[in-house]
Amino acid sequence: MNKREKKMTSSLQPSGEKVSGKEGSPMDKLSRLQHEVFTLTEELKSQKELVRLLHKALEAAQQEKRTSKQFSEQVATCMADPQRTIANSMGTETFCRLQEKIEHLKDDIEAHKIQNKFLNSEIYQLTKLWRNSSEEKGLLMKCAYLEAKNCQIESKYLVVLRRLQESKGLDSSQQEMVKRLIEDSLQGDKKDVFKLNPVSEYDDYGFKTIPDYEVEDVKLLAKIQALEIRSNNLRNNAMVDKPLRTRWANYLASRPLDQLAPSPELKGLIRCGIPVEYREQVWRWIVRTRTQVSRKRNPNRYQELRKHCEVSEHPASRQIRLDLHRTLTSNKHFSSPTSDAVQKLQRILLAFSWQNPTIGYCQGLNRLAAIALLVLKDEEDAFWCLVAVVEIIMPQDYYSKTLTASQADQRVFRDFLAEKMPRLTAHFKEHSIDHSLITFNWFLVVFVESLVSDILLRVWDAFLYEGTKVIFRYALALFKYNEEDILKIHDNLEIYQYLRFFTKTISDGRKLMTIAFNDMNPFPMKLLKNRREFHMERLTAELLELERIQEEFVKEQQVERKDKDLDTAVSEDEEVIQTAVSLHHTS
Incomplete structure (x- = not known):
């Protein structure tokens, strides 16, 4: 092997590695050499590509230089003869026009x-x-x-x-x-x-x-x-309300308010509370969604009922007029008997009394309709909101004369309270407290006049969308919110006084909402439905038994009346005989 070959061989070896028969097998050496050859080949290709690109760049630069030189020569020629035209890629035009264009530029x-x-x-x-x-x-x-x-x-x-x-x-x-x-x-x-x-x-x-x-x-x-x-x-304004408004704005930006659709995202937003600027439109969508079947069947129903009220007076008209002046007395819109809101409320209640003959009118409907009117403003929309609450959302017989479903719900609530708050239930039992004396009205009018307005309307937001389960959640949350304070009171009368007033002292709506929808979990609708059915059956049976006892009592009273009639008749006969005898002796 000559010196040149030795040099090439040494250049193909890794630095510091000697060629020796003793170090590694021939196959290892061959693979190393092949790897080096492959690396050098790839490097050579990249160098060739670089040379090609540089060559192209050089050609482009030379072409630009030639074009520039030609243009300079043409400009010099035009300076000597302004009328001569210049040929370029943009067409032919005189130097004067070029000069004019330059001035404009x-x-x-x-x-x-x-x-x-x-x-x-x-x-x-x-x-x-x-x-x-x-x-x-x-x-x-x-x-x-x-x-x-x-x-x-x-x-x-x-x-x-x-x-x-x-x-x-x-x-x-x-x-x-x-x-x-x-x-x-x-x-x-x-x-x-x-x-x-x-x-x-x-x-x-x-x-x-x-x-x-x-x-x-x-x-x-x-x-x-x-x-x-x-x-x-x-x-809450900076930390909660503004971000919530942003979330609502983003949610409604991509969809019109009349084209909303139920979804977990919308449910979560509604539970947090609908901002004032969107509440009217969202409530209207919820109400129209719930009552769309009735509306389609008779789109002019409210106008027809209004006309019927003008012709015929409903038996409940007097009671409605009396209740108008007891409706939301702390609200400025209902403070005057002649106010526009009071007149609208009267028409809504009269129309509903004809709309639902089985219920007609019962105390509590005035508060439900008043809240609907305050938010929706439109009289007809408020009427349909009342229909949605009474006929669709609430169970049947909730507002009937017997209030059967309302009574059953109080028993269901007693079960839930015992499960969620056993200490409070034991406290009520110890002091003989019947919480239904307080909670019955919560359920019947959905907390109207029991909560401050801001919290009340958030409760209604979720109630209209989700249904009666929301009432149970918030009723439990109210007791949980003040559970420790109630447990400190050990006098029966003081407990009742506290329960009548404490809901109006609750000011943190966010805390109450968290308790209702987080702390009260799990709260499956299936369980609520099963317990309602169970208590309705028992309550119905009790009412039937009570009716049987009443009927028996009435029959006994009728028998006693007959006995009294007989006694009266005998007494009268005796009086006649005695009179006759006395007359005979006199004669």
Whole structure:
């Protein structure tokens, strides 16, 4: 092997590896050599490709150079003879036209430069405003947080004052001082000069934000409640309400409100609460979806019922007129007997009394219809909402004269309460508390006038969409929310007094919703249905037995009346005989 071959062989070996018969088999050497050959071949291909690309680039550059040189020569020729035409890729035109076009282009460039400066200035100003706006939003959020904290502190201060007021260990001067402090606190709003978010006297639906109470102690409770509600609203506005509004806006952006379809996503949104700006439209869609069969069968049903009311007076008309003035007395829309809302409510209730002859009218329907009217505004839509609640959502016989289904639901609720809250059930049993005296009305009117308006309408959002299971969930959640406070009361009368009022003191709607839909799980509809059937059967049997006893009692009363009639007849006969005898002796 000559020197050149040795050099080539050594170049194909990995660095530091010697060719030796002792190191590795011939097959290993061969595979290493083949690998090196393959690597060098691939590198050679890439180098060739690079040379080809460079060659093309060089050709393109030379072509551009030649074109540029030709154009320069033509321009020089045209400068000497302006009338001579230039041949190029854009066609033939005189140098004068080219020069004119260049001038126009220069003007355009100047105009764009000026516009650019103006836009740059606008962008700068907008950026400055955006920064200021961001800072302002940050300050507003901070102020809202501080105001919420201030409401909490003031609320706690009023709670302490109330406890001091109830304390029996204070002397007369201390009691007088506590009384003055309470009076000052109740008049505090009038002294405030500035408020970042001033509280309106009424909410979006006309309910008073702070109810009017005659008793001073209850007024103090109302003020505490209002402060807690305000604190929760301020804290939830940035963290919960704004993101929820964004979620609703995104959900409704791709679909019209009249073309919604039931889905888990919509169910979750509705449970969180429908924003005020969408509630009317979403309720209308729910109501029309639930009543579409009846509407299609008779689209002019409400107008026909209205005409019928004008011709014939329903037997329940007097009771309806009496209940109108007892409907939502804390709402400004129903405060005057001559208000437009009261007149609409009367027409709705009269129409429904003819719509459903088996029910006609019963107390409670006025509250259901009033809530529907406040949200939907349209009289006919509110009527169909009442139809949806009474005839479709609620079980049959819920509003009948016997209220059979309503009574059965109270028994079902008693079972659920015992399962979910055994301590509270034992507490009620120990003090002989019948919770149905309180909860019966919750179910019958779906919490109307038992909850503050904001929480009430969130409950109704879910109730209209999901049905009666929502009432059970929220009824359980209300007891769970204040379970510890109820367990601390050991007097029968005090417990009843607390239960009649405590729902109106609940201010954190988000917490209540979490308890209802998370803490009360599992809550299968099948279980509710089975228990309803079981208690309905038992209750029906009990009612039949009661009717049998009543019939027997009536029969016994009739027999007694006959006996009395006989006694009367005998007495009359005796009187006639005695009279005859006395006359005979006289003669």
